[in-house]
Amino acid sequence: MAKILVACGTGICTSTMAVDRLKKELNARGKGNNITIVQCKVAEIPSKVNDVDLIVCTTQVSGNISKPVVSGLPFLTGVGVDKVIDEVIEKLGL
């Protein structure tokens, strides 16, 4: 079971948009099973990073994050969605 943490500044707005699109795109590729997606504020990443495999973030992340981080912007603008999904799949080894 792969776990993805989706973060944005407030943990309620752009991360919600990103979660929705991420789920849709992963399902469309038949990779939606066995994935858990959790959502949080970017400030909460350090306290949650150990429990997840990958972070999708719509805003800048500062500090050292021990897990791979991919940009969540494509899920908001629609530009580059395929590429970022490729990246998620590759980094999770799905």
Add this chain to the structure above:
Amino acid sequence: MTDSKKMFREDLILFNMEAKDNKDAIEQLANKLLSKGIVKESFVEAIKAREDNYPTGLPTETIGVAIPHTDAIHVNEGALAIGLLKEPVAFQMMGMPEETVNVSVIFMMALNEAHGHLEMLQKLMGIFQEKELLIKINEAKTPEEIAEVLSDVI
């Protein structure tokens, strides 16, 4: 009425906004929400501060947009305010603060539920990805024109 229809109100649209910078534009829209009792007084400073820490400018295939918002504790009821700028103003790009986006339309969201409003957010994303819709909104002159564009999607 769906959640997103309730959030969209014609009296929360500002046309021909003249703003000296992004903070000025955000303040004008936030004050509009405050004047209607939709947000608390603390919202105005909170949303400006948040824009500094987590910028919300988004480039789309056509015009630049921004989606300023802040924590639910500053909000009384969920609503969407729309601001059409006479001249674009520079916002920092979401996730890449070293880049700027010249923003023509601001969608300010007052979100009052921690994980709610998914429907509204989805609709907005849909609008950002439909060139024609965004251009129509940008060129609208009356609240009715915007309502008409949004009525199909929201």
